[in-house]
Amino acid sequence: MCLLPMTRYSLLFTRLRQPFLPLFLGFLLFFISSLFAASEVQVSAELSRHRAAAGEMVQMDLKVTGAQEADVPHKIAVDGLQINLAGQSKQVQIVNFAVSSSSLYSYIIIPLRSGTFTIPSIQVRADGKYFRTSPQQLTIEGSSTTSNNSIQTPLSPGAAATLPPVRTTPNTKPSSNNQIAFSELIVPKKRLYVGEVVPAEIRFYVDAHYNASPRHGIDFSNEGLLVERLSDPLSSTEERNGILYNVATFHTFISAVKPGPINVGPAKLDLAIDLPASTPADVPDIVAQLMGHAGMMQQHSLTLKSNTISLEAISLPSEGRPDHFSGAIGEFHIDAMALPKKYTLGDPVTLAITIDGDGNVKAISMPELTDTNGWKIYPPTDRVDAPDPGSLHGVKTFEISMIAQEPKTSTPGSLFSYFNPTSGKYVTLSTKPQPLKVIPSAVAAATPSSAMNAVAPVSSPPVIPPAPQTLMVKDYSPRSWQPLLQRKEYLLATGALFLALLVWSAYLGFQRYQKRESLVLQQHLKKMWSELQDHQLAPDLFYKTAVLYAEELLKKDPSRFSELEEIFKRRDEMNYGARETVLRPQERQKIVQILNVFQHGHHS
Amino acid sequence: MKWSLFFLIALFGYGITPLRAADASNPPSTSGPQIIxxxxxxxxxxxxxxxxxxxxxxxxxxxxxxxxxxxxxxxxxxxxxxxxxxxxxxQATWRTKLVSLCSPDFLVIIGSLLAWSASFLVVWIFFTRYLGAQESSKKRSYFLLLSLSFIFLLGSALAFLGTTLDPRTRAAKIVIVLPKYDFKTSPEHREERPATTPLRSNPVENGPILASIPTGSLLLLQSRHGVWSYVKMESGQKGWIATSALQPLVPETK
Incomplete structure (x- = not known):
């Protein structure tokens, strides 16, 4: 298979060898000489752009042309910029037989702050000589203020870079100041009452260009404060100073436990963030080239630390505090409902009291019940429904089971007081007693343990029923756990009944069929009999009908054939004999008489 | 006709007798661990x-x-x-209110008797009175058949109602929250059942809690997956609860 092309090449070579061989060798020599011809070494640097927004990466290409080898720096030190060699590529060009090769060294520039920077000339050693590039200017747009919350450069791999808190005033959003990552703590109030629940929001911003993941949970421990469990984070994106940030927002509620000044925060979060890194010295150029920029990312640890907010906690005023005030702070409404509206004495009634509003809903305790005489009240159950985790709004429902000890036409009322932090005053709310109707119970009246006065009119003096006696029952009546319709015995009985219904239907149907057959026969005989009575009937038809009639009669009793034999003989004589087909009236009457005697056993 | 009625009564006698016999087949006993x-x-x-x-x-x-x-x-x-x-x-439901008025078994028996009697009468009247009858008597039989069909439907509805009202029909799916005794919750080192059991959104130990169900509450069992059961509260809320904290309303060793 391979011999054929080889033979072709040999032939070609043989032809070339004779007149064209010197010419061919000349070209080859020229090509090789131009390939290795020493060309002039040129070094230049070029930025991918000269203006960039804060936080955006810029690429700088350092091009070395005409040199086989070049030695370039891996890092370039410029204050406010982080410049690292990210990769290398090589190009070979042939123009008019002139071969030139160039190496491209790519640097990634990460601006650490805004401003105008001059990247100094870079010294490159190529083919044993030193060359310098021209300086480059790079303008980073954004606020010129240097933030103390920025990521400090350089970040040594594996070292935790602690970010100083955001320079911000309390209760206001801090500026991002063109940082890669920062955090904010927001509390809407500076002055709060002890026990008052105030929402707090913690936001963590990470530049959307970088991958970051939390290492641990959030550290938000505060002295003198009660902090609720942080909500699940809400993810969003937000643009600050032209930089797109991924934002994780956590909601919580804080409340002061003692009066006085309180510092809230900082909230801390450890992050692992991927940042571009310089090419390690021991990585071959070709490997770095193949890996590209992605391979040159390095993970750094950093701690995001939010601002601290100073609050002032003040005590609740003692003036005007209701006796039954139990610590509810906020703004609330109260409602009550009783179920069932009609009850049998002895049965429990549930009074549901709903407190709806904004404030420390979870801390609300059971309202005070009024007019509880005649009611046996059991400990309440409560539940809190908070539709929005980031909102102070909530509903707390207390369900109180109570059993009337006497016929009661209304439930107890309730009193609830809270402190309104906006007005700085206590507010007392109440619910009216819920109307009820007592229904008499026949079953309860029949049993000794039931309330005997259940049917008594409401106006009559209440009689406290005797304490129910719980007696063991000794007479056992075993029952099945299966409902009647699903039990085997019932299904068997139903199947048997269904089968019986089918058999009975078949029997009645068969009877009906038989009855119909005999009815048809009777009608047929009746018709023939009337024909035999007809004197105008032709003799041959008369005998034919008489024989058919006799045959039907003989089907019932064939043993009496002799009584009707004469009819058959006369028919045969008429059919086969030489007699004239004349039928006298006497003969016609005799035949009819024979048939009649056979049927009824007497002469007509 | 007489023969048919006799047959019908004999069949009902057959149907009802074993039902009573089945109840009586479990003799009362006051001793032993067996559940009576x-x-x-x-x-x-x-x-x-x-x-x-x-x-x-x-x-x-x-x-x-x-x-x-x-x-x-x-x-x-x-x-x-x-x-x-x-x-x-x-919570008094319409079922409990109706059950207090009438026994479910009584409704089933009366309904079945009505339905089956009507069925046999329909068949008998159809074959003997309706088929082959004169037009005038046929019309009368037709109305009689219609009335009997209505009685059949009424009987069936009564039997169905009796079954629906019967608490045993739904009892197999009902469970009670009855967590095991807890030694830690009591400061006096007394054995106490926890007051509530969490209803979780996921069948995991630290899944988000949807509600705290008081001990002794009724729940409707939807499905059981090993140590977790998917249940529905009377309010309609569904969630996961530890199977060990549940007791079936119908004892497992019947």
Missing amino acids: NSPEHFYNDGLEAEARGDLADASLALRRALVLNPHFSQAREKLNELLGKMGIPI
Whole structure:
């Protein structure tokens, strides 16, 4: 298979060898000489752009042309910029037989702050000589203020870079100041009452260009404060100073436990963030080239630390505090409902009291019940429904089971007081007693343990029923756990009944069929009999009908054939004999008489 | 006709007798660990559990007694009293109200008798009175057949209603929250059942809690997956709960 092309090449070579061989060798020599011809070494640097927004990466290409080898720096030190060699590529060009090769060294520039920077000339050693590039200017747009919350450069791999808190005033959003990552703590109030629940929001911003993941949970421990469990984070994106940030927002509620000044925060979060890194010295150029920029990312640890907010906690005023005030702070409404509206004495009634509003809903305790005489009240159950985790709004429902000890036409009322932090005053709310109707119970009246006065009119003096006696029952009546319709015995009985219904239907149907057959026969005989009575009937038809009639009669009793034999003989004589087909009236009457005697056993 | 009626009565006799025999086939016994399927037995169990302070267990026994005999007034009163103490609201549904008026078994038997009687009469009238009858009597038979068909439907509806009302029909799917005794919750080192059991959105130990269900509450079992059960509360909320915290309303060793 391979011999054929080889033979072709040999032939070609043989032809070339004779007149064209010197010419061919000349070209080859020229090509090789131009390939290795020493060309002039040129070094230049070029930025991918000269203006960039804060936080955006810029690429700088350092091009070395005409040199086989070049030695370039891996890092370039410029204050406010982080410049690292990210990769290398090589190009070979042939123009008019002139071969030139160039190496491209790519640097990634990460601006650490805004401003105008001059990247100094870079010294490159190529083919044993030193060359310098021209300086480059790079303008980073954004606020010129240097933030103390920025990521400090350089970040040594594996070292935790602690970010100083955001320079911000309390209760206001801090500026991002063109940082890669920062955090904010927001509390809407500076002055709060002890026990008052105030929402707090913690936001963590990470530049959307970088991958970051939390290492641990959030550290938000505060002295003198009660902090609720942080909500699940809400993810969003937000643009600050032209930089797109991924934002994780956590909601919580804080409340002061003692009066006085309180510092809230900082909230801390450890992050692992991927940042571009310089090419390690021991990585071959070709490997770095193949890996590209992605391979040159390095993970750094950093701690995001939010601002601290100073609050002032003040005590609740003692003036005007209701006796039954139990610590509810906020703004609330109260409602009550009783179920069932009609009850049998002895049965429990549930009074549901709903407190709806904004404030420390979870801390609300059971309202005070009024007019509880005649009611046996059991400990309440409560539940809190908070539709929005980031909102102070909530509903707390207390369900109180109570059993009337006497016929009661209304439930107890309730009193609830809270402190309104906006007005700085206590507010007392109440619910009216819920109307009820007592229904008499026949079953309860029949049993000794039931309330005997259940049917008594409401106006009559209440009689406290005797304490129910719980007696063991000794007479056992075993029952099945299966409902009647699903039990085997019932299904068997139903199947048997269904089968019986089918058999009975078949029997009645068969009877009906038989009855119909005999009815048809009777009608047929009746018709023939009337024909035999007809004197105008032709003799041959008369005998034919008489024989058919006799045959039907003989089907019932064939043993009496002799009584009707004469009819058959006369028919045969008429059919086969030489007699004239004349039928006298006497003969016609005799035949009819024979048939009649056979049927009824007497002469007509 | 006489023969047919005799046949019908004999068949009903056959159908009803074994039903009573089946109830009586489980003789009463007051000893041994065997569960006796009698409401009185469960009522007594409930009283014993109440005496030892286990209200949740007592409520389960009383509920079982009421499933077997919905007209057991003593058990109902005692259960209402216990649920009141436990703070569990009693929700009277249309089923419980109707059951208090009429026995489900009675409705099923009466309904079946009506339906089957009507069926046999329809067949008899159809073959003997309707087929081959004169036009005038045929019309009369037609109305009679129509009335009997209505009685058949009425009987079937009564039997269906009886089955629907019967608490035993739904009992197999009902479970009671009855967590095991907990030694840690009590400061006096007493054995106590936890007051509530969490209903979780996922079948994992630390899954988000949807609600805290008081011990002794009724739940509708949707499905069971090993140590977790998917249940539905009376409010309609569904979630996962530990299977070990549930007790079936129908005892497993019937």
